[in-house]
Amino acid sequence: MKKEKTAQIAVIGAGVVGLCNALTLQRAGYGVTLFDAQLPGSQTSSGNASYLATELIDPLANPGTLKAALRLWLNPHGPVATPLAYFHKALPWLWKFVRCGSESRAAKSRDALHALNQRAIDAWQRLLTAEGLEHHLLASGYLQIWENPRALAAAKRHLRHLQEWDINARLIDHKEVAELEPALAGRVTHAIYYPDACQMDDPLLLCQSLYRAFIQQGGQFRQTAVTALSPDGQQVKLTTDNGHDSFDRTVLSTGAWSTRLLKPLGIDIPLEAERGYHITWQGEQPPLSRPIGSAERNVVMTPLANGLRTVGVSEWGGLEVPFKPKRTVTLRHHSQALLPELKHTDWPQQEWMGFRPTLPDSLPVIDRHPVYPHLLLAFGHQHLGLTQAAISAELILSLVEERRPPLDLLPYALSRFAR
Known part of the structure; x- marks a missing residue:
């Protein structure tokens, strides 16, 4: 395997994780070619809450979530759903999710999420500063809100939990x-x-800027689908809609679509397409000045460069089930309850659905293929793709260069699914 900086690297997937991988490898001196069937940043990465949720260190599967699961599922405006047509397909994944929700397994995932998240903002600052794109990162702060005064005790418990992890936060009253x-x-x-919290001005604008920086510095982009990977002892051959290409190393960052390329290589992991929805009210003066998250409604509302976005709903429906309009009805219901002026605005509304790549333990895969070490993997970041993209890219670079990474990568290894 070539170690010199003349090595050519393919990055498959031009979402925010793939773009950060491409730029980080390029800045380290490698020749990089980016592959995606769609335009960079135009799919799942374009529709997130644009908020760096570094305080989210609790995995989705935890004892509290499991205890509340039935109530959340039965709520017609609740945050979780599974279309009946997909339920039987989701059952094996949901069983693995339940198994990951024990206190001991949740604690391990919490440690690993915290290790990534506490490094996330610094990594983004390094990447954006190096590319002259600092203006995308905003020191916004974040509010986690409650409407019911009887939930004060719950807020105090959560604050104590945050303080145990040295997360800077304080309880404030209605005034x-x-x-x-x-x-x-x-x-x-x-x-x-959360006074230290940050957001991006707009996730699609961010991805477009990352892509332009990559191209301006000599990067190559091929808008074509990669349909197969054929690694050998020296290279990885990519089969695309336009032919074949071989590279010294390849980084797979195709989010919820990653299993399609890995299964023929003997890797079968429980990666689910957890569908998320948003509504964006497109206007120049959003009524909020920072992201807010409703602890009771389970939605996040973020002011963007061109409006206000509400993100929420976790729908286990795979990649094929069509868009469900009632999910955006739920988002509109919660948004207008929090901000009644949205009932009367004439701003255009954009409805959207994307695919969060989610593993049962809420941890991404950041690893090498066990047989073909020149095939590297960076996917499965669930709700934290934007948050963890830059630090994940730094970790992939350390694997490419075969040097010790800044944190233990064992929690993010493929081998955890063979245990």
Whole structure:
């Protein structure tokens, strides 16, 4: 395997994780070619909440979630759903999810999520500063809000949990909430404020800027589907809609689509397409000045460069089940309850669905193929793709260069699924 910087590397997948991989490898001196059937950043990465959720260190599968699961599923405006047509297909994954929800397994996932998240913002600052793109990262702060005064005890418990992990946060009352976000006055009784939290101005604009920087520095982009990988002892051959290409190393960052290329290589992992939805009210003056997350409604609302976005719903429906309009009805219901002025605005509304690549333990795969070490893997970041993209790219670079990474990569290894 070539170690010199003349090595040619393919990055498959031009979402935010793939773009960060491509730029980080390119800056380290490698020749990089980026592959995707779609335009860079135009799929799942374009529709996220644009918020770096570094405080989200608890895996989706945990004792609290499992205890509340039935209630959440039965709520017509609840945050989780499974279309009946897909339920039988989702059952094996859901069983693995339940098994990952024990206190001991959740604790291991929590440690690993915290290890990535505490490094996430610094990694983004390094990447964006190197490319002259610092303007995309905004020191916004974040509010986690409650409307029910009887939930104050729950907020205090959560704050103690955050403090145990040295996450900078404080409890504020309705008066301070109204000072920070006047549009929420009279509806929010208390909140946890995260003063160090950051957001991106707009996830699609960010991806487009990352792509332009990559191309301007000599990167190559091929808009074609990669249909097969054929690694041998020296290279990885890519079969595409336009022919074949071989590279010294290949990084697979195709999110929820990753299993399609790995199964023929003997890798079968429980990666589910967890569908998320959003509504974006497209206007120039959004009524919020920072991201907010409703602890009771399980939605996040973020002001973007061109409007206000509400993101939510975890729908286990795979890659084939069509868009479900009732999910955006739920998002509109919660958005208008929090911000009644949205009932009367004439701003255009964009509805969207994307595919979060989710593994049962809520951890990504950051690893080498066990047989073909020149095939590297970076996918499965669930709700935290934007948050963890830059630090994941730094970890992939350490694997490419065969040097010790800044944190233990065992929790993110493929081998965890063989245990």
